[in-house]
Amino acid sequence: MRSARGEASPSLALIKYWGKQPGSVNVPATTSLAIGLEALRTRTSVRAERESGSRDFTVSIDGVRQESTPFSTTIGHIRDIAGEASHPWTDADLLIESHNNFPTAAGIASSSSGFAALVEALCAFFAVNLSAVKRSSIAREGSGSAARSCFGGFTRFDAGAYAARKIYRADHWSELRLLVAVTDAGAKKVSSRRGMESTRHTSPYYTSWVENSFVLAERAAQCIAERDLEGLGVLMRESYLRMTGSMLGASPPVVYWTPESVALIRVCEELRAAGVAAWETMDAGPQVKILTTSADLPKVREAAARIVDMTFESEVGGEPCGDLDNTQVRTQEEQS
Numbered sequence: 001m002r003s004a005r006g007e008a009s010p011s012l013a014l015i016k017y018w019g020k021q022p023g024s025v026n027v028p029a030t031t032s033l034a035i036g037l038e039a040l041r042t043r044t045s046v047r048a049e050r051e052s053g054s055r056d057f058t059v060s061i062d063g064v065r066q067e068s069t070p071f072s073t074t075i076g077h078i079r080d081i082a083g084e085a086s087h088p089w090t091d092a093d094l095l096i097e098s099h100n101n102f103p104t105a106a107g108i109a110s111s112s113s114g115f116a117a118l119v120e121a122l123c124a125f126f127a128v129n130l131s132a133v134k135r136s137s138i139a140r141e142g143s144g145s146a147a148r149s150c151f152g153g154f155t156r157f158d159a160g161a162y163a164a165r166k167i168y169r170a171d172h173w174s175e176l177r178l179l180v181a182v183t184d185a186g187a188k189k190v191s192s193r194r195g196m197e198s199t200r201h202t203s204p205y206y207t208s209w210v211e212n213s214f215v216l217a218e219r220a221a222q223c224i225a226e227r228d229l230e231g232l233g234v235l236m237r238e239s240y241l242r243m244t245g246s247m248l249g250a251s252p253p254v255v256y257w258t259p260e261s262v263a264l265i266r267v268c269e270e271l272r273a274a275g276v277a278a279w280e281t282m283d284a285g286p287q288v289k290i291l292t293t294s295a296d297l298p299k300v301r302e303a304a305a306r307i308v309d310m311t312f313e314s315e316v317g318g319e320p321c322g323d324l325d326n327t328q329v330r331t332q333e334e335q336s
C-alpha cells in the first residue's frame with residue numbers, strides 16, 4: 001500500500017473571476033483577487049494497493065462516490081509527469097477520498113480547495129516535484145479558482161493567465177476576518193462552470209462586465225496594498241453585484257440568491273451605517289461572505305445569527321501542503 005495526503009483551503013474572491021477565455025481550459029476572462037480561508041480545509045488522500053494497474057481511479061467526497069470525468073484531466077496530467085520520470089506507481093489504480101470541514105458544492109469554493117488538495121496529494125503520491133506556479137496551472141484545469149488555492153494568503157489571477165500568483169502572505173493584513181453565512185447548505189443546481197458559460201454566451205451584459213472588471217481589479221489591488229478596508233469593500237460590492245448583473249442577464253437567468261441572502265445584504269448595510277466594518281460578497285451560490293476585522297467580528301457574528309443558523313469564521317491563510325504517508329510506505333517495503 002502506498003498512500004499520500006494533500007490539504008488546501010478555499011480561495012474566496014474579493015474581486016471575481018466570472019467568464020473564461022474562449023477555447024481555453026478555465027483561463028479567466030477577468031482578473032481576480034482573493035484570500036485563502038485558513039479555517040476551512042479540504043483533506044484528500046490518494047492510496048493504491050499495488051504498483052501495477054490500469055490507470056483507473058475512484059473519487060469520493062465526504063463519502064459520496066463522484067463521477068470520474070471532472071477529475072480525469074488533473075489525475076492524467078500528473079500521472080504523465082510521473083511517467084516521464086519512470087515512477088514505479090505511474091499506472092497504479094488510485095483510491096481518492098476527500099473530506100471538507102464545510103458544505104460541499106454550495107458556493108463556498110469547495111472546488112478550489114478540492115482541486116488544489118488533489119494536486120498536492122497526487123504530487124506527493126507520485127513524488128513529483130513541481131513549482132507552485134506549475135501546480136496552480138494544473139489545478140486550474142480542474143477548476144479556475146483552484147489555481148488561487150495553490151498558494152494561500154492574498155492571491156491574484158490575471159485574465160489570460162494560466163496560473164495564479166501570491167501577492168502577499170497572510171500577515172500582510174492580519175486583522176482581516178471573513179464570516180461565511182450559510183443560507184442554504186444544499187448543493188447548488190447550476191454549477192459555476194455552467195453558469196459562467198451560459199452568461200458568456202447569452203448575457204448582453206457579459207462584455208461590459210468583463211471590461212469593467214479590470215478597473216475594479218487594479219483599484220482593489222491598490223486598496224489591498226494600502227490595507228484600505230473601506231476602499232476595498234466598496235470595490236468588492238461592485239465586483240460581486242456587477243458579476244450578478246451579468247448572470248441575471250443570461251438566458252435563462254442564473255439566479256443563486258435566496259431571501260436570506262438579501263436579508264444578509266441589508267444587515268451589512270445596517271452594520272456599515274452604524275460604523276461596523278461589514279463588506280459582503282457572494283459567489284455562485286446563496287451564501288453571503290462578510291469581510292470584517294477581528295475587532296468588529298463579534299458584531300457581525302451577532303447580526304448574521306439573526307438570519308442564519310450556520311456560520312464559519314476564518315482568518316486569511318490556507319497554505320496548501322502535501323506529504324507521503326511514510327509509515328505505510330515503510331511497512332510495505334519491510335514486507336517485500
Ligand code: PMV
Pocket residue numbers: 011012013015016017018032109111112143144145146192193282283284
Ligand atoms: O473556478 P470555479 O468554477 O469554481 O468558479 C469560481 C467562480 C466564483 O466563485 C463565482 C468567483 C471566483 O473568482 O471564485
